[in-house]
Amino acid sequence: MMSKLIKAINEQYNFEIESGYIYISMAHYVKDKGMDGFAHFFYKQAEEEFEHAEKFREFLFDIDEKPVLAEIPKPQEEFGNFTETFKTALEHEKEVTKRIHELYDLAIEENDHRAKSVLQWFVDEQVEEEDTFRGIIERLERINESWAGLYIYDGELGQR
């Protein structure tokens, strides 16, 4: 029997996979609009989410709990203009942060030091994730969807 905390960690394991899936959809969306650099950024982002999933998966195995896969919902396919696309990504990261914090609260409640340790890494990681997207949105808001600016920035994000 999984504890409430372990169950929630397993849910987050699945949510990280779902996050990667969403970023692949964003990559497809921007690549279809000719932005290969933005697409490269989102594919990399997706890879990172799958690494996050692996981290939770390994944690579950390490504490002798078998991970359980859930159904992954079909991601959105349209994300508006480029600024809106990255804003949607930031909103998604904020949702992840909220969930990680709830997990951390639960780990404190259950006094699970092992979970607290792995979750601390995620708390810090989410600060980075939100900061990355905020920085991109700031640039995009200055570019204001002008093609000249977008193409230069597309080249920059392609270097990531």
Ligand SMILES: [Fe+2]
């Ligand atoms: Fe993640």
Ligand SMILES: [Fe+2]
């Ligand atoms: Fe993320």
